[in-house]
Amino acid sequence: MPIPAASPKKSRSLLRDDVYRQLRDAIVDGTLAPGESLRDGDLAEWLGVSRTPVREALLRLGESGLVVAQPGRSTAVAVVEESAVRGARDVVAAMHELAARAGVPTLDADRLEQMRSANERFTAAIEEGDSEAAVAADDEFHGVLVAAADNAALNAVLELYTPVLRRAEVHRFVSVDRFAAADRHARLIDLCAAGDAEGAAQLAFHTWHSLPLNNDGAS
Numbered sequence: 001m002p003i004p005a006a007s008p009k010k011s012r013s014l015l016r017d018d019v020y021r022q023l024r025d026a027i028v029d030g031t032l033a034p035g036e037s038l039r040d041g042d043l044a045e046w047l048g049v050s051r052t053p054v055r056e057a058l059l060r061l062g063e064s065g066l067v068v069a070q071p072g073r074s075t076a077v078a079v080v081e082e083s084a085v086r087g088a089r090d091v092v093a094a095m096h097e098l099a100a101r102a103g104v105p106t107l108d109a110d111r112l113e114q115m116r117s118a119n120e121r122f123t124a125a126i127e128e129g130d131s132e133a134a135v136a137a138d139d140e141f142h143g144v145l146v147a148a149a150d151n152a153a154l155n156a157v158l159e160l161y162t163p164v165l166r167r168a169e170v171h172r173f174v175s176v177d178r179f180a181a182a183d184r185h186a187r188l189i190d191l192c193a194a195g196d197a198e199g200a201a202q203l204a205f206h207t208w209h210s211l212p213l214n215n216d217g218a219s
Helices: 018-030 040-045 051-063 082-106 110-128 132-147 152-171 179-192 199-207
Strands: 075-077
Touching: 018 040, 018 051, 018 082, 018 152, 040 051, 051 152, 082 132, 082 152, 082 179, 082 199, 110 132, 110 179, 132 152, 132 179, 132 199
Parallel strands: none
Antiparallel strands: none
8 A cells, every 4th residue: 555644643753763663563564565665755754754764774674574675676565475474483483482491480470460461462352353453462472471581682583573474464364263372372371370481482482383374365
């Protein structure tokens, strides 16, 4: 779809990371569609910033494969390709396995409650067919273990590759068995509460690595 005419409200202190996240989220949720041309001037006007942070954001998005540079032409939103999703899935699954193994021993009652609350919101969202809310709740759920692991390198890898996976999920939301995902969340909480770091690590890996790669909704 064309770049929206209305500029999202942002403070004057908009930083490079904010521009990156705004463009990343617009690609993930489909506001900026696969194959759509991304001209830095148009994007800068939309976001109400100069071209410099937009250009920097596009470079970062290119590193994760969300955008592709077209020689002699503008940058474009990458199509959803199975090979890219497979690579991101493998890496993200491995990082969540590591997060669970390192994070479970540090979990306290408050963090376990955060996981339960996030899974309740996830379940409500899938019952309502709200893909954006489901993805947000799922991010919060798994983010508890990621935060508990306290590993900056792990965070950096997930920041780079999770959006590629999330984008594919949003495109094919209706074809994924989300209720099975909610059940896996509940089992993961039980393992965490029992202090079973190895069991939680294996389930965390399976949860991410079991995501299907191809369906009618992907390009």
